[in-house]
Amino acid sequence: MTAPESTREMGMKGYVMIWGALLLIVALEVFLTYQHLAPGVLLFALLALAVVEAAIGLMYFMHMRYERSLLFWSTIPYLLLCFLLLNHMWRDAARIISLKGQAP
Amino acid sequence: MAESPMTMHAGHAAALEPSPYGMSSRKLVMWLFITADAATFGAILFGYGFLRAGTADWPRPFEFSPTIVNGMVMTFVLLTSSLTMLQAVAASNRDDRPATARWMGITIVLGALFAVLHLREWFKMFGEGWSLSANPTGGPVAFGASFFSITGLHLLHVVTGVVALTVIAIMFRRGRLNAGHIETTGLYWHFVDLVWMFVFPLMYLLNAH
Numbered sequence: 318m319t320a321p322e323s324t325r326e327m328g329m330k331g332y333v334m335i336w337g338a339l340l341l342i343v344a345l346e347v348f349l350t351y352q353h354l355a356p357g358v359l360l361f362a363l364l365a366l367a368v369v370e371a372a373i374g375l376m377y378f379m380h381m382r383y384e385r386s387l388l389f390w391s392t393i394p395y396l397l398l399c400f401l402l403l404n405h406m407w408r409d410a411a412r413i414i415s416l417k418g419q420a421p
Numbered sequence: 422m423a424e425s426p427m428t429m430h431a432g433h434a435a436a437l438e439p440s441p442y443g444m445s446s447r448k449l450v451m452w453l454f455i456t457a458d459a460a461t462f463g464a465i466l467f468g469y470g471f472l473r474a475g476t477a478d479w480p481r482p483f484e485f486s487p488t489i490v491n492g493m494v495m496t497f498v499l500l501t502s503s504l505t506m507l508q509a510v511a512a513s514n515r516d517d518r519p520a521t522a523r524w525m526g527i528t529i530v531l532g533a534l535f536a537v538l539h540l541r542e543w544f545k546m547f548g549e550g551w552s553l554s555a556n557p558t559g560g561p562v563a564f565g566a567s568f569f570s571i572t573g574l575h576l577l578h579v580v581t582g583v584v585a586l587t588v589i590a591i592m593f594r595r596g597r598l599n600a601g602h603i604e605t606t607g608l609y610w611h612f613v614d615l616v617w618m619f620v621f622p623l624m625y626l627l628n629a630h
Binding site: 329332333336339340343346347350351359360363364366367370371374375378379384385387388391392395396399400403404406407409410411413414 | 441442443444452453455456459460463464467470471472474475476477485489493496497500501503504507508511608611612614615618619621622623626627629
């Protein structure tokens, strides 16, 4: 029987702590939602917390931390570039709102 | 010739060229699929952001109870299923097949529970008049289109994940698969959980009343 490649991993106690931390972050997200923050501030806060959750899940639950760094560099920069390029469409969204204001 | 996860059944060429990623082809392909699927979800969430930024009177219909509370319960269920999946992977590494099947069974039940809670919420919204092309408040229908398509795509991933977990668990219990298969399936399941970490705040919390 062959063992999986990523065998250097934390114990279940560590995973339970991470699970608890993720639940706390979700609770913080819900808390912030009802603090009457400005929409842009709330969006930034929720996105930042979601990225932190995703990073924790990726590194520990998905064991990327214990894989070779080549895996990280082969996948994550591509995704970041993809999302960076998608940001070019925000100006068009603002243009659409101004067009709607001019509609008869 | 000595067998290894990287060269088993792969022929002479693979025996001479170990993977630079230090993992089996099966696991690498799963990572590549996850990367592509993450780009897909990212693009669809950006599309939602585009629609929302371009709509002046975007509705925010979700009340704390029951919608946000239901979302919190769903998040708890999915996060817990990731934990039980980790237990299954740990058990498979010890070659404890009954324990692996048990933990995978719990993961499957939690995944199915998530799907049921989600569908229950969907049908509640249908009953209120929401759909892909309808907004009962008279506002933009893009809300329903984006909400049901994004959460629907995620729900599809959950349901197919539950089916895959079931098949893998049965075959592993019968001795036809090894721990590497459990680990690879676990990667997919954690990814589904990871996507929900974005869907819940963006689709639910940002649309909270």
